[in-house]
Amino acid sequence: MTSKADQDRVLIFDTTLRDGEQSPGATMSHDEKLEIAEMLDDMGVDIIEAGFPIASEGDFEAVSQIAERSKNAVICGLSRANFKDIDRCAEAVRKSARPRIHTFIGTSPLHRAIPNLNKDEMADLIHDTVSHARNLVDNVQWSPMDATRTEFDYLCRVIEIAIKAGATTINIPDTVGYTAPRESADLIARLIEAVPGADEVIFATHCHNDLGMATANALAAVDAGARQIECTINGLGERAGNTALEEVVMAMKVRNDLMPFQTGIDTTKIMAISRRVATVSGFQVQYNKAIVGKNAFAHESGIHQDGMLKNAETFEIMRPEDIGLSESSLPLGKHSGRAALRAKLEDMGYELGDNQLKDVFVRFKALADRKKEVFDEDIAALMRDSSSED
Numbered sequence: 001m002t003s004k005a006d007q008d009r010v011l012i013f014d015t016t017l018r019d020g021e022q023s024p025g026a027t028m029s030h031d032e033k034l035e036i037a038e039m040l041d042d043m044g045v046d047i048i049e050a051g052f053p054i055a056s057e058g059d060f061e062a063v064s065q066i067a068e069r070s071k072n073a074v075i076c077g078l079s080r081a082n083f084k085d086i087d088r089c090a091e092a093v094r095k096s097a098r099p100r101i102h103t104f105i106g107t108s109p110l111h112r113a114i115p116n117l118n119k120d121e122m123a124d125l126i127h128d129t130v131s132h133a134r135n136l137v138d139n140v141q142w143s144p145m146d147a148t149r150t151e152f153d154y155l156c157r158v159i160e161i162a163i164k165a166g167a168t169t170i171n172i173p174d175t176v177g178y179t180a181p182r183e184s185a186d187l188i189a190r191l192i193e194a195v196p197g198a199d200e201v202i203f204a205t206h207c208h209n210d211l212g213m214a215t216a217n218a219l220a221a222v223d224a225g226a227r228q229i230e231c232t233i234n235g236l237g238e239r240a241g242n243t244a245l246e247e248v249v250m251a252m253k254v255r256n257d258l259m260p261f262q263t264g265i266d267t268t269k270i271m272a273i274s275r276r277v278a279t280v281s282g283f284q285v286q287y288n289k290a291i292v293g294k295n296a297f298a299h300e301s302g303i304h305q306d307g308m309l310k311n312a313e314t315f316e317i318m319r320p321e322d323i324g325l326s327e328s329s330l331p332l333g334k335h336s337g338r339a340a341l342r343a344k345l346e347d348m349g350y351e352l353g354d355n356q357l358k359d360v361f362v363r364f365k366a367l368a369d370r371k372k373e374v375f376d377e378d379i380a381a382l383m384r385d386s387s388s389e390d
């Protein structure tokens with residue numbers, strides 16, 4: 001499917017509104033979903049998985065309105081492997097200029113046992129459901145859920161069936177976050193090599209973060225030939241979450257020498273959507289989260305602050321502006337040095353001679369030993385005390 005010219009282009013498939021919303025407690029309102037979808041569309045996400053239309057009337061309505069409003073992105077809905085789900089999904093995405101149906105079934109031994117289907121029965125069902133979806137829309141994605149724990153031969157067999165039945169994207173989910181990076185790459189490379197017709201479709205990677213390897217696994221899959229990454233803002237998602245959009249996009253941008261792939265994402269919009277998703281989902285971002293954590297561009301220790309004041313590249317591999325932040329922060333605390341205190345004082349409009357700075361620095365350190373972070377108000381109070389004692 002990818003032309004030669006597109007071979008370095010990696011499609012970004014965002015599933016914040018579907019897999020992300022499946023996080024227990026992350027439910028978003030109808031209006032919030034429309035707002036997030038608009039932000040995703042504006043930032044250049046290629047495919048928005050807007051929901052699971054059969055799941056509820058509310059999900060159907062949200063997918064349907066997102067399909068109607070979105071300007072650029074392909075709008076996708078999820079459906080299980082049955083005609084009723086697929087019909088409902090087709091109805092929900094109908095108003096999109098570029099609709100996609102994503103249908104899936106669990107193919108690993110554990111998952112095959114649930115509907116109690118043998119391998120042949122499941123293969124027939126895959127053929128019938130993918131063909132049905134393809135009769136309704138031109139753009140069909142098929143996923144063998146728990147692909148990474150499915151027997152390789154059977155995986156090849158069902159992928160071939162899905163391709164013959166009309167799937168245009170084959171997604172390889174690591175549903176339980178079990179895979180390691182080398183294995184993730186190996187699986188994609190072997191599938192592309194072994195499955196007849198593989199070069200006619202796009203292979204996607206869909207990773208979960210149960211062992212903290214979702215980003216590494218997704219990037220390894222891309223290295224091996226996958227050209228669509230499924231991800232969510234802030235890594236929101238079931239259990240430990242999904243691959244974080246901001247991480248894979250920034251990794252390919254910052255280390256383009258190692259991963260020479262392009263996305264269509266305007267990275268300067270990352271911070272705004274991260275904050276909005278945190279607010280509407282109620283899932284706050286951990287302080288030290290890569291790219292979007294409060295501390296991702298913050299430096300407290302004296303050596304780091306001094307380096308940052310001289311040349312930001314000493315301790316930063318990307319610029320805060322790249323993700324839409326105005327500047328890095330140098331919070332003051334007990335590890336901070338004189339250079340950062342002087343810079344902060346100058347910023348606040350104080351001009352101090354060396355002796356006065358020495359004195360304020362001693363007081364600052366004593367305060368910082370008692371407080372986790374020293375704020376501007378604390379510095380102002382130190383300065384007031386220091387001038388009243390003169």
Ligand code: KIV
Nearest residue numbers: 104143145146173175
């Ligand atoms: O993790 C998973 O397997 C999924 C599928 C529905 C694609 O989210």
Ligand code: ZN
Nearest residue numbers: 019173175206
């Ligand atoms: Zn998932």
